[in-house]
Amino acid sequence: EYSDSKSKGEVLESQEKVVSLPKMQTGIDFQEHSKSDYPSRTIKNARADATIAITMDFETPVEKLTKRSVKEQNKLYIPVNINVSLIDDPQEIDEIVTSLNHYRVKSLNIAGNGIYTTKGKYTQEQLDDYVYNLIKILHAQHPFESIRTGGQTGIDEAGAKAGLRLGIPTTVLAPKGWIFRDINSKDISNEEQFKERFKIDNEENDNIPDCVVI
DSSP, X not given: OOOOOOOOOOOOOTTOOEEEOOSEEOOOEEEEOSSOSHHHHHHHHTTSSEEEEEESOTTSHHHHXXXXXXXXXXXXXXXXXXXXXXXXXXXXXXXXXXXXXXXXXXEEEEEEXXXXXXXXXXXXHHHHXXXXXXXXXXXXXXOOSEEEEOOOTTHHHXXXXXXXXXXXXXXXXXXXXXXXXXXXXXXEEOHHHHHHTTOEXXXXXXXXXXXXXX
C-alpha cells in the first residue's frame, strides 16, 4: 500500500547554557488501563476521530473487534491491507486524505497486527519504517493533532514511534500490568520492557533536537 522506503540560530548570551539531551528519547504519554484484558483498551482507543487499521489479516478477533468498536462509536474506519507488500499506492493515499478531510479528523488511532502475526514476512523495523512513511505523507496533507495506539508489538508500536518522530502528541494505552505480546505470542507483564521498545535515537527523530538552550 505505502512505501517502506527509509525516511530521510540565535547568538547565545553569556549566561545561557547549552545542555545536551540524552541520546534516547521517549516523549510518549504512557497510560495504563484499569483492566488487563486487550479488548478494553481496543474499545477505548477506538474513540479517536479515526482508526487506521494496517493489517495482513483482518479476520483476527482483535481486528474484528477494532472495526466493530470504531463503527459502533460512529468514527471513521480506514483499512489498509499489507498482506501483499509495503508499496505506495498514490490513489489510495488520496482516498484516505479525502476521508480525513471530509470527517475533519484531528485524533488518529493506529491499530493493526502484532509482530507475532507478521513474523516471517515483515520485521518490526520494516513496519516502523512503513508506518512512519505513511503517517508522514498523511500528516503533510492533513495535519493530526494527536495519535494514540494500544502499544502492542507490530503496527501499534510502529504507530507510536511514527508519532514521536513526527512530533505529534502521542498516547499509548497499555493493558493493566503493562502487558504486551512478543514475537512468539508470549504475553509479558513488565512496565520497563513495555516502554523500552519505544525509545528511538535522536538521529531518527524529525523534531527532537540534540540540545536545548536554557
